[in-house]
Amino acid sequence: MVEGAERVARVWAHMAVNFERGGSPAYAEIARGVVADAELVGLVMSLPVGDKRQPNLLLGAVRYLGGPVSSFEVWRAFVVEQWERVAGVVMARSTQTNEVRRCATLLPVLARLPGPLALIEVGASAGLCLYPDRYRYSFDGAVPLGAGSGPVLECATEGGVPVPERVPQVVWRAGIDLNPLVAGDEGDVRWLEALIWPGEQERARRERLRGAAAVVAGEAPVMVAGDLLEELPGVVARAPRGATVVVLHSAVGE
Known part of the structure; x- marks a missing residue:
């Protein structure tokens, strides 16, 4: 393999371990298959260097188009046959997971701040984590x-x-x-669903996503497209007087 191909293979090998640990054996199998498949590695390398080569983005694009994940062989056949469509989705989209359950980890801090609150999320995706007051929480089964x-x-x-x-x-x-998404746009919600890893938790995550998207669609937040370093000061200035401004970001490390 040339240097670029070796890097692509290493990234997919690393993600295979993450998928296995994250409860997605189907994706783990697919990732291991990509590592050993020179043609697929070549297709990945035909995409622009950087974020467009992310495994999650390619896998999400395949699911968005209705591609199978039952085995590496059927997934591979779909990717090779439908590569132009798959690459089109990859170029048009970004990895923007929006797991609303992250609000449960933020709530203990938010609840201790003097209110009322004005929330600003950087890297907000569709803004689902901007509504901690609209969800219900069960801590330790309570x-x-x-x-x-x-x-x-x-x-x-x-x-x-x-x-x-x-x-x-x-x-x-x-x-x-x-690239903010719109919770009331079915295509955007379908894209968020496509980014959910297949596995035992998939159904529950889809239900949470749909439930949260319905909440956000009923009362859309202010959404600003742009770089946070450039846009944040102006957004903070728009917050209502008397409110405690909270700038937050939710992320999952690999």
Whole structure:
């Protein structure tokens, strides 16, 4: 392999381990298959260097188009046969996962801040994590906290986490993203669904996503397209007076 091909193979090999650990044996099998397949590595290398070569982006594009994940062989056949369509989705989209359950990890901090709150999320995707006051929370199996219409978010705690007794009052919310998605747009929601890894947790994650998207679609936040370093000062200035401005970001490390 040339140097570029070796790097592509290393990235997919690394992701195979992550997929296995993350409860997606189907994706782990596919990733291992890509590592050993010179033709597929070549197709990945035909994409622009950088984010467009991310495994999650290619895998999401295949699922967005209805491609199979039952085995590496059938996945490979779909990719090779439909490469122009797959590459088109890759070029048009970005990896923008929006796991709303991350709100459960933010709530203990948000609930302790003086309210009301004005939330600004950087890297907001469709803004699903801007609505912590609209979801319900079950910490360590307890009766759900909150009276929102959104999904129940379950969370296990360790080490004396200050489990909140209330949800915060949020009076304003805004998101910044290079390519913001719209929770009320079916194509954008389908794209977020396509980014969910197949596995035992897939159905629950899809249900949470759909439930949260319905909440956000009913009351869309302020969404700004652009670089956070350039846009953040202006967005902060738009927050209502008297509110505690909270700039947040939710991410999952590999």
